[in-house]
Amino acid sequence: MFDFNLIVQEAEKTTSFWSFSQNWFDILSLILTIASLWLAYYLGERGYKRDKRDKAKEQKELVKSEIKLFENNLGQLNLAIDAQLKALKKYKEDKNFSLEFNPDVQVDFLKFIDVKHIYESIGFKNKEGIGKVNSLFAALYSLNDFRHSLRDSVRTYIARYTTLEKSFYLYRKLMYRMLHEICNKRAIDMQPAVGGLNINFGDNHFARDFFRLNQSVLNNPELLNEHQIVIRSKLIELFIIPLIELSKQHIPLNEDAIEIADMANEVNSAWIDMEVVTESHFHEIEGHINSLEKVQREITAFLELKK
Structure with a gap:
Protein backbone atom coordinates (compact mmCIF):
# COMPACT_ATOMS: atom_id res chain seq x y z
CA MET A 1 0.00 0.00 0.00
CA PHE A 2 1.08 3.57 -0.70
CA ASP A 3 1.90 5.90 2.14
CA PHE A 4 0.02 9.03 1.07
CA ASN A 5 1.56 11.24 3.75
CA LEU A 6 5.06 10.33 2.64
CA ILE A 7 4.23 11.25 -0.90
CA VAL A 8 2.89 14.66 0.22
CA GLN A 9 6.03 15.32 2.29
CA GLU A 10 8.29 14.52 -0.63
CA ALA A 11 6.26 16.82 -2.90
CA GLU A 12 6.58 19.68 -0.40
CA LYS A 13 10.38 19.19 -0.27
CA THR A 14 10.61 19.31 -4.05
CA THR A 15 8.52 22.50 -4.25
CA SER A 16 10.63 24.15 -1.56
CA PHE A 17 13.86 23.34 -3.48
CA TRP A 18 12.65 24.77 -6.76
CA SER A 19 11.35 27.85 -4.98
CA PHE A 20 14.77 28.37 -3.34
CA SER A 21 16.62 27.79 -6.65
CA GLN A 22 14.37 30.28 -8.49
CA ASN A 23 15.09 33.01 -5.89
CA TRP A 24 18.85 32.56 -6.26
CA PHE A 25 18.52 32.66 -10.05
CA ASP A 26 16.71 36.00 -9.84
CA ILE A 27 19.34 37.41 -7.49
CA LEU A 28 22.18 36.24 -9.73
CA SER A 29 20.50 37.75 -12.79
CA LEU A 30 20.17 41.06 -10.94
CA ILE A 31 23.83 40.99 -9.91
CA LEU A 32 24.93 40.24 -13.47
CA THR A 33 22.75 43.07 -14.81
CA ILE A 34 24.19 45.55 -12.32
CA ALA A 35 27.72 44.36 -13.07
CA SER A 36 27.10 44.74 -16.80
CA LEU A 37 25.76 48.25 -16.35
CA TRP A 38 28.68 49.22 -14.13
CA LEU A 39 31.18 47.75 -16.59
CA ALA A 40 29.53 49.59 -19.48
CA TYR A 41 29.60 52.83 -17.49
CA TYR A 42 33.23 52.28 -16.49
CA LEU A 43 34.32 51.56 -20.04
CA GLY A 44 32.30 54.52 -21.36
CA GLU A 45 33.71 56.89 -18.74
CA ARG A 46 37.21 55.65 -19.42
CA GLY A 47 36.73 56.15 -23.16
CA TYR A 48 35.23 59.61 -22.61
CA LYS A 49 38.19 60.68 -20.45
CA ARG A 50 40.62 59.28 -23.00
CA ASP A 51 38.85 61.12 -25.82
CA LYS A 52 38.79 64.25 -23.72
CA ARG A 53 42.52 63.99 -23.08
CA ASP A 54 43.17 63.33 -26.76
CA LYS A 55 41.05 66.29 -27.81
CA ALA A 56 42.74 68.53 -25.26
CA LYS A 57 46.11 67.39 -26.57
CA GLU A 58 45.02 67.98 -30.16
CA GLN A 59 43.67 71.42 -29.23
CA LYS A 60 46.93 72.25 -27.48
CA GLU A 61 48.91 71.23 -30.56
CA LEU A 62 46.52 73.17 -32.79
CA VAL A 63 46.93 76.32 -30.67
CA LYS A 64 50.69 75.83 -30.65
CA SER A 65 50.71 75.54 -34.46
CA GLU A 66 48.44 78.60 -34.77
CA ILE A 67 50.76 80.69 -32.61
CA LYS A 68 53.78 79.48 -34.58
CA LEU A 69 52.03 80.44 -37.82
CA PHE A 70 51.18 83.83 -36.32
CA GLU A 71 54.83 84.41 -35.43
CA ASN A 72 55.91 83.37 -38.94
CA ASN A 73 53.39 85.81 -40.42
CA LEU A 74 54.78 88.56 -38.21
CA GLY A 75 58.28 87.74 -39.47
CA GLN A 76 57.14 87.94 -43.09
CA LEU A 77 55.31 91.19 -42.40
CA ASN A 78 58.43 92.61 -40.80
CA LEU A 79 60.46 91.87 -43.94
CA ALA A 80 57.78 93.45 -46.15
CA ILE A 81 57.74 96.55 -43.92
CA ASP A 82 61.53 96.80 -44.22
CA ALA A 83 61.27 96.84 -48.01
CA GLN A 84 58.39 99.35 -47.98
CA LEU A 85 60.26 101.66 -45.59
CA LYS A 86 63.27 101.72 -47.90
CA ALA A 87 61.01 102.56 -50.84
CA LEU A 88 59.21 105.31 -48.90
CA LYS A 89 62.44 106.92 -47.71
CA LYS A 90 63.87 106.85 -51.24
CA TYR A 91 60.63 108.34 -52.59
CA LYS A 92 60.75 111.07 -49.96
CA GLU A 93 64.35 111.89 -50.85
CA ASP A 94 63.99 111.77 -54.65
CA LYS A 95 60.50 113.30 -54.94
CA ASN A 96 60.22 111.81 -58.42
CA PHE A 97 56.60 110.53 -58.39
CA SER A 98 57.90 106.96 -58.47
CA LEU A 99 57.05 104.90 -55.40
CA GLU A 100 57.40 101.13 -55.22
CA PHE A 101 54.44 99.51 -53.43
CA ASN A 102 55.01 96.27 -51.52
CA PRO A 103 51.82 94.15 -51.67
CA ASP A 104 52.92 92.06 -48.68
CA VAL A 105 52.40 94.93 -46.26
CA GLN A 106 49.00 93.60 -45.19
CA VAL A 107 47.42 91.89 -42.20
CA ASP A 108 44.94 89.55 -43.90
CA PHE A 109 46.35 86.72 -41.79
CA LEU A 110 44.56 88.19 -38.74
CA LYS A 111 41.29 86.85 -40.17
CA PHE A 112 42.51 83.31 -39.48
CA ILE A 113 43.88 83.93 -35.98
CA ASP A 114 41.91 83.32 -32.78
CA VAL A 115 43.09 86.29 -30.74
CA LYS A 116 42.15 84.52 -27.50
CA HIS A 117 44.82 81.90 -28.13
CA ILE A 118 47.51 84.58 -28.40
CA TYR A 119 46.52 86.00 -25.03
CA GLU A 120 46.38 82.50 -23.50
CA SER A 121 49.90 81.77 -24.73
CA ILE A 122 51.17 84.86 -22.92
CA GLY A 123 49.15 84.25 -19.75
CA PHE A 124 46.33 86.44 -18.57
CA LYS A 125 48.19 87.19 -15.32
CA ASN A 126 51.18 88.55 -17.24
CA LYS A 127 50.12 92.19 -17.25
CA GLU A 128 53.23 93.45 -19.04
CA GLY A 129 52.88 90.77 -21.70
CA ILE A 130 49.17 91.46 -22.16
CA GLY A 131 49.97 95.17 -22.56
CA LYS A 132 52.46 94.37 -25.32
CA VAL A 133 49.94 92.11 -27.06
CA ASN A 134 47.35 94.90 -26.90
CA SER A 135 49.84 97.34 -28.43
CA LEU A 136 50.77 94.81 -31.12
CA PHE A 137 47.19 94.22 -32.24
CA ALA A 138 46.43 97.96 -32.20
CA ALA A 139 49.44 98.52 -34.48
CA LEU A 140 48.53 95.60 -36.76
CA TYR A 141 44.91 96.68 -37.19
CA SER A 142 46.16 100.16 -38.13
CA LEU A 143 47.59 98.52 -41.28
CA ASN A 144 44.16 97.31 -42.41
CA ASP A 145 43.82 100.00 -45.08
CA PHE A 146 47.51 100.87 -45.39
CA ARG A 147 47.87 99.83 -49.03
CA HIS A 148 44.76 101.68 -50.17
CA SER A 149 45.61 104.74 -48.10
CA LEU A 150 49.15 104.95 -49.45
CA ARG A 151 48.09 104.45 -53.07
CA ASP A 152 45.31 107.03 -52.75
CA SER A 153 47.73 109.52 -51.21
CA VAL A 154 50.24 109.16 -54.06
CA ARG A 155 47.54 109.09 -56.76
CA THR A 156 45.84 112.22 -55.40
CA TYR A 157 49.14 114.05 -55.05
CA ILE A 158 50.25 113.29 -58.59
CA ALA A 159 46.86 114.32 -60.02
CA ARG A 160 46.85 117.65 -58.16
CA TYR A 161 50.51 118.34 -58.90
CA VAL A 276 52.05 123.39 -50.61
CA VAL A 277 50.61 120.11 -51.96
CA THR A 278 54.12 118.63 -52.05
CA GLU A 279 54.79 119.56 -48.45
CA SER A 280 51.39 118.19 -47.39
CA HIS A 281 51.91 114.96 -49.32
CA PHE A 282 55.34 114.25 -47.92
CA HIS A 283 54.03 115.02 -44.46
CA GLU A 284 51.59 112.16 -45.09
CA ILE A 285 54.46 110.00 -46.31
CA GLU A 286 56.34 110.74 -43.08
CA GLY A 287 53.20 109.63 -41.21
CA HIS A 288 53.20 106.33 -43.13
CA ILE A 289 56.88 105.86 -42.31
CA ASN A 290 56.22 106.48 -38.61
CA SER A 291 53.29 104.03 -38.64
CA LEU A 292 55.37 101.27 -40.20
CA GLU A 293 58.25 101.85 -37.82
CA LYS A 294 55.83 101.65 -34.88
CA VAL A 295 54.47 98.32 -36.16
CA GLN A 296 58.03 97.02 -36.42
CA ARG A 297 58.77 98.03 -32.82
CA GLU A 298 55.61 96.29 -31.60
CA ILE A 299 56.42 93.11 -33.56
CA THR A 300 59.94 93.04 -32.10
CA ALA A 301 58.60 93.56 -28.55
CA PHE A 302 56.08 90.70 -28.98
CA LEU A 303 58.60 88.27 -30.43
CA GLU A 304 60.95 89.03 -27.53
CA LEU A 305 58.20 87.82 -25.17
CA LYS A 306 58.17 84.43 -26.89
CA LYS A 307 61.89 83.80 -26.49
Whole structure:
Protein backbone atom coordinates (compact mmCIF):
# COMPACT_ATOMS: atom_id res chain seq x y z
CA MET A 1 0.00 0.00 0.00
CA PHE A 2 1.08 3.57 -0.70
CA ASP A 3 1.90 5.90 2.14
CA PHE A 4 0.02 9.03 1.07
CA ASN A 5 1.56 11.24 3.75
CA LEU A 6 5.06 10.33 2.64
CA ILE A 7 4.23 11.25 -0.90
CA VAL A 8 2.89 14.66 0.22
CA GLN A 9 6.03 15.32 2.29
CA GLU A 10 8.29 14.52 -0.63
CA ALA A 11 6.26 16.82 -2.90
CA GLU A 12 6.58 19.68 -0.40
CA LYS A 13 10.38 19.19 -0.27
CA THR A 14 10.61 19.31 -4.05
CA THR A 15 8.52 22.50 -4.25
CA SER A 16 10.63 24.15 -1.56
CA PHE A 17 13.86 23.34 -3.48
CA TRP A 18 12.65 24.77 -6.76
CA SER A 19 11.35 27.85 -4.98
CA PHE A 20 14.77 28.37 -3.34
CA SER A 21 16.62 27.79 -6.65
CA GLN A 22 14.37 30.28 -8.49
CA ASN A 23 15.09 33.01 -5.89
CA TRP A 24 18.85 32.56 -6.26
CA PHE A 25 18.52 32.66 -10.05
CA ASP A 26 16.71 36.00 -9.84
CA ILE A 27 19.34 37.41 -7.49
CA LEU A 28 22.18 36.24 -9.73
CA SER A 29 20.50 37.75 -12.79
CA LEU A 30 20.17 41.06 -10.94
CA ILE A 31 23.83 40.99 -9.91
CA LEU A 32 24.93 40.24 -13.47
CA THR A 33 22.75 43.07 -14.81
CA ILE A 34 24.19 45.55 -12.32
CA ALA A 35 27.72 44.36 -13.07
CA SER A 36 27.10 44.74 -16.80
CA LEU A 37 25.76 48.25 -16.35
CA TRP A 38 28.68 49.22 -14.13
CA LEU A 39 31.18 47.75 -16.59
CA ALA A 40 29.53 49.59 -19.48
CA TYR A 41 29.60 52.83 -17.49
CA TYR A 42 33.23 52.28 -16.49
CA LEU A 43 34.32 51.56 -20.04
CA GLY A 44 32.30 54.52 -21.36
CA GLU A 45 33.71 56.89 -18.74
CA ARG A 46 37.21 55.65 -19.42
CA GLY A 47 36.73 56.15 -23.16
CA TYR A 48 35.23 59.61 -22.61
CA LYS A 49 38.19 60.68 -20.45
CA ARG A 50 40.62 59.28 -23.00
CA ASP A 51 38.85 61.12 -25.82
CA LYS A 52 38.79 64.25 -23.72
CA ARG A 53 42.52 63.99 -23.08
CA ASP A 54 43.17 63.33 -26.76
CA LYS A 55 41.05 66.29 -27.81
CA ALA A 56 42.74 68.53 -25.26
CA LYS A 57 46.11 67.39 -26.57
CA GLU A 58 45.02 67.98 -30.16
CA GLN A 59 43.67 71.42 -29.23
CA LYS A 60 46.93 72.25 -27.48
CA GLU A 61 48.91 71.23 -30.56
CA LEU A 62 46.52 73.17 -32.79
CA VAL A 63 46.93 76.32 -30.67
CA LYS A 64 50.69 75.83 -30.65
CA SER A 65 50.71 75.54 -34.46
CA GLU A 66 48.44 78.60 -34.77
CA ILE A 67 50.76 80.69 -32.61
CA LYS A 68 53.78 79.48 -34.58
CA LEU A 69 52.03 80.44 -37.82
CA PHE A 70 51.18 83.83 -36.32
CA GLU A 71 54.83 84.41 -35.43
CA ASN A 72 55.91 83.37 -38.94
CA ASN A 73 53.39 85.81 -40.42
CA LEU A 74 54.78 88.56 -38.21
CA GLY A 75 58.28 87.74 -39.47
CA GLN A 76 57.14 87.94 -43.09
CA LEU A 77 55.31 91.19 -42.40
CA ASN A 78 58.43 92.61 -40.80
CA LEU A 79 60.46 91.87 -43.94
CA ALA A 80 57.78 93.45 -46.15
CA ILE A 81 57.74 96.55 -43.92
CA ASP A 82 61.53 96.80 -44.22
CA ALA A 83 61.27 96.84 -48.01
CA GLN A 84 58.39 99.35 -47.98
CA LEU A 85 60.26 101.66 -45.59
CA LYS A 86 63.27 101.72 -47.90
CA ALA A 87 61.01 102.56 -50.84
CA LEU A 88 59.21 105.31 -48.90
CA LYS A 89 62.44 106.92 -47.71
CA LYS A 90 63.87 106.85 -51.24
CA TYR A 91 60.63 108.34 -52.59
CA LYS A 92 60.75 111.07 -49.96
CA GLU A 93 64.35 111.89 -50.85
CA ASP A 94 63.99 111.77 -54.65
CA LYS A 95 60.50 113.30 -54.94
CA ASN A 96 60.22 111.81 -58.42
CA PHE A 97 56.60 110.53 -58.39
CA SER A 98 57.90 106.96 -58.47
CA LEU A 99 57.05 104.90 -55.40
CA GLU A 100 57.40 101.13 -55.22
CA PHE A 101 54.44 99.51 -53.43
CA ASN A 102 55.01 96.27 -51.52
CA PRO A 103 51.82 94.15 -51.67
CA ASP A 104 52.92 92.06 -48.68
CA VAL A 105 52.40 94.93 -46.26
CA GLN A 106 49.00 93.60 -45.19
CA VAL A 107 47.42 91.89 -42.20
CA ASP A 108 44.94 89.55 -43.90
CA PHE A 109 46.35 86.72 -41.79
CA LEU A 110 44.56 88.19 -38.74
CA LYS A 111 41.29 86.85 -40.17
CA PHE A 112 42.51 83.31 -39.48
CA ILE A 113 43.88 83.93 -35.98
CA ASP A 114 41.91 83.32 -32.78
CA VAL A 115 43.09 86.29 -30.74
CA LYS A 116 42.15 84.52 -27.50
CA HIS A 117 44.82 81.90 -28.13
CA ILE A 118 47.51 84.58 -28.40
CA TYR A 119 46.52 86.00 -25.03
CA GLU A 120 46.38 82.50 -23.50
CA SER A 121 49.90 81.77 -24.73
CA ILE A 122 51.17 84.86 -22.92
CA GLY A 123 49.15 84.25 -19.75
CA PHE A 124 46.33 86.44 -18.57
CA LYS A 125 48.19 87.19 -15.32
CA ASN A 126 51.18 88.55 -17.24
CA LYS A 127 50.12 92.19 -17.25
CA GLU A 128 53.23 93.45 -19.04
CA GLY A 129 52.88 90.77 -21.70
CA ILE A 130 49.17 91.46 -22.16
CA GLY A 131 49.97 95.17 -22.56
CA LYS A 132 52.46 94.37 -25.32
CA VAL A 133 49.94 92.11 -27.06
CA ASN A 134 47.35 94.90 -26.90
CA SER A 135 49.84 97.34 -28.43
CA LEU A 136 50.77 94.81 -31.12
CA PHE A 137 47.19 94.22 -32.24
CA ALA A 138 46.43 97.96 -32.20
CA ALA A 139 49.44 98.52 -34.48
CA LEU A 140 48.53 95.60 -36.76
CA TYR A 141 44.91 96.68 -37.19
CA SER A 142 46.16 100.16 -38.13
CA LEU A 143 47.59 98.52 -41.28
CA ASN A 144 44.16 97.31 -42.41
CA ASP A 145 43.82 100.00 -45.08
CA PHE A 146 47.51 100.87 -45.39
CA ARG A 147 47.87 99.83 -49.03
CA HIS A 148 44.76 101.68 -50.17
CA SER A 149 45.61 104.74 -48.10
CA LEU A 150 49.15 104.95 -49.45
CA ARG A 151 48.09 104.45 -53.07
CA ASP A 152 45.31 107.03 -52.75
CA SER A 153 47.73 109.52 -51.21
CA VAL A 154 50.24 109.16 -54.06
CA ARG A 155 47.54 109.09 -56.76
CA THR A 156 45.84 112.22 -55.40
CA TYR A 157 49.14 114.05 -55.05
CA ILE A 158 50.25 113.29 -58.59
CA ALA A 159 46.86 114.32 -60.02
CA ARG A 160 46.85 117.65 -58.16
CA TYR A 161 50.51 118.34 -58.90
CA THR A 162 50.25 117.66 -62.63
CA THR A 163 47.18 119.90 -62.89
CA LEU A 164 49.09 122.77 -61.25
CA GLU A 165 52.12 121.99 -63.35
CA LYS A 166 50.22 122.85 -66.53
CA SER A 167 49.84 126.40 -65.24
CA PHE A 168 53.45 126.49 -64.12
CA TYR A 169 54.63 125.60 -67.61
CA LEU A 170 53.29 128.94 -68.84
CA TYR A 171 56.78 130.19 -67.98
CA ARG A 172 57.88 128.70 -71.30
CA LYS A 173 55.41 130.90 -73.13
CA LEU A 174 56.66 133.90 -71.18
CA MET A 175 60.29 133.14 -71.76
CA TYR A 176 60.11 132.29 -75.46
CA ARG A 177 56.85 132.99 -77.28
CA MET A 178 55.95 136.26 -75.56
CA LEU A 179 59.51 137.52 -75.97
CA HIS A 180 59.36 136.71 -79.68
CA GLU A 181 55.99 138.45 -80.08
CA ILE A 182 57.05 141.58 -78.19
CA CYS A 183 60.32 141.83 -80.11
CA ASN A 184 58.47 141.55 -83.42
CA LYS A 185 55.76 144.04 -82.44
CA ARG A 186 57.72 146.60 -80.43
CA ALA A 187 61.25 146.59 -81.81
CA ILE A 188 62.20 149.62 -83.92
CA ASP A 189 65.52 148.20 -85.07
CA MET A 190 67.44 144.94 -84.75
CA GLN A 191 71.14 144.53 -85.37
CA PRO A 192 73.21 141.32 -85.16
CA ALA A 193 75.71 141.32 -82.33
CA VAL A 194 78.15 138.90 -80.71
CA GLY A 195 76.06 136.34 -78.80
CA GLY A 196 72.70 137.62 -80.05
CA LEU A 197 70.98 140.81 -81.20
CA ASN A 198 71.00 144.48 -80.35
CA ILE A 199 67.34 145.50 -80.29
CA ASN A 200 66.16 149.07 -80.14
CA PHE A 201 62.72 149.39 -78.50
CA GLY A 202 62.71 153.18 -78.61
CA ASP A 203 60.93 154.59 -75.57
CA ASN A 204 59.10 151.30 -74.78
CA HIS A 205 60.91 150.72 -71.50
CA PHE A 206 58.88 147.67 -70.56
CA ALA A 207 59.77 145.82 -73.78
CA ARG A 208 63.43 146.79 -73.33
CA ASP A 209 63.60 145.67 -69.67
CA PHE A 210 61.66 142.47 -70.38
CA PHE A 211 64.12 141.57 -73.13
CA ARG A 212 67.11 142.28 -70.88
CA LEU A 213 65.65 140.26 -67.98
CA ASN A 214 64.90 137.36 -70.28
CA GLN A 215 68.42 137.30 -71.71
CA SER A 216 70.10 137.61 -68.32
CA VAL A 217 68.11 134.64 -66.97
CA LEU A 218 68.75 132.45 -70.01
CA ASN A 219 72.48 133.15 -69.69
CA ASN A 220 72.55 132.55 -65.93
CA PRO A 221 74.37 129.27 -65.10
CA GLU A 222 72.36 128.94 -61.87
CA LEU A 223 69.15 128.29 -63.82
CA LEU A 224 70.03 124.73 -64.85
CA ASN A 225 71.21 121.73 -62.86
CA GLU A 226 73.95 119.30 -63.86
CA HIS A 227 71.50 117.53 -66.18
CA GLN A 228 70.63 120.80 -67.94
CA ILE A 229 67.14 120.79 -66.43
CA VAL A 230 65.55 124.00 -65.17
CA ILE A 231 65.71 124.39 -61.42
CA ARG A 232 62.19 125.54 -60.71
CA SER A 233 62.88 127.44 -57.52
CA LYS A 234 65.67 129.33 -59.33
CA LEU A 235 63.34 130.09 -62.23
CA ILE A 236 60.87 131.68 -59.81
CA GLU A 237 63.63 133.58 -58.03
CA LEU A 238 65.51 134.79 -61.13
CA PHE A 239 62.70 135.30 -63.63
CA ILE A 240 59.08 135.14 -62.41
CA ILE A 241 59.30 137.32 -59.30
CA PRO A 242 61.44 140.04 -61.03
CA LEU A 243 59.03 139.91 -63.99
CA ILE A 244 56.03 140.47 -61.71
CA GLU A 245 57.80 143.45 -60.14
CA LEU A 246 58.78 144.81 -63.53
CA SER A 247 55.22 144.51 -64.84
CA LYS A 248 53.81 146.39 -61.86
CA GLN A 249 55.87 149.45 -62.83
CA HIS A 250 54.16 149.64 -66.24
CA ILE A 251 50.56 148.75 -65.36
CA PRO A 252 48.03 149.97 -66.46
CA LEU A 253 49.67 151.97 -69.27
CA ASN A 254 51.39 149.09 -71.08
CA GLU A 255 49.16 146.35 -72.47
CA ASP A 256 52.09 143.91 -72.77
CA ALA A 257 52.87 144.45 -69.09
CA ILE A 258 49.24 143.62 -68.16
CA GLU A 259 49.23 140.39 -70.17
CA ILE A 260 52.64 139.28 -68.93
CA ALA A 261 51.80 140.14 -65.31
CA ASP A 262 48.70 137.92 -65.51
CA MET A 263 50.74 135.00 -66.84
CA ALA A 264 53.63 135.54 -64.41
CA ASN A 265 51.23 135.64 -61.46
CA GLU A 266 49.58 132.43 -62.64
CA VAL A 267 52.97 130.74 -62.84
CA ASN A 268 53.92 131.98 -59.39
CA SER A 269 50.58 130.92 -57.87
CA ALA A 270 50.90 127.49 -59.44
CA TRP A 271 54.40 127.15 -58.03
CA ILE A 272 53.25 128.14 -54.52
CA ASP A 273 50.40 125.62 -54.68
CA MET A 274 52.75 122.93 -56.00
CA GLU A 275 55.01 123.50 -53.01
CA VAL A 276 52.05 123.39 -50.61
CA VAL A 277 50.61 120.11 -51.96
CA THR A 278 54.12 118.63 -52.05
CA GLU A 279 54.79 119.56 -48.45
CA SER A 280 51.39 118.19 -47.39
CA HIS A 281 51.91 114.96 -49.32
CA PHE A 282 55.34 114.25 -47.92
CA HIS A 283 54.03 115.02 -44.46
CA GLU A 284 51.59 112.16 -45.09
CA ILE A 285 54.46 110.00 -46.31
CA GLU A 286 56.34 110.74 -43.08
CA GLY A 287 53.20 109.63 -41.21
CA HIS A 288 53.20 106.33 -43.13
CA ILE A 289 56.88 105.86 -42.31
CA ASN A 290 56.22 106.48 -38.61
CA SER A 291 53.29 104.03 -38.64
CA LEU A 292 55.37 101.27 -40.20
CA GLU A 293 58.25 101.85 -37.82
CA LYS A 294 55.83 101.65 -34.88
CA VAL A 295 54.47 98.32 -36.16
CA GLN A 296 58.03 97.02 -36.42
CA ARG A 297 58.77 98.03 -32.82
CA GLU A 298 55.61 96.29 -31.60
CA ILE A 299 56.42 93.11 -33.56
CA THR A 300 59.94 93.04 -32.10
CA ALA A 301 58.60 93.56 -28.55
CA PHE A 302 56.08 90.70 -28.98
CA LEU A 303 58.60 88.27 -30.43
CA GLU A 304 60.95 89.03 -27.53
CA LEU A 305 58.20 87.82 -25.17
CA LYS A 306 58.17 84.43 -26.89
CA LYS A 307 61.89 83.80 -26.49
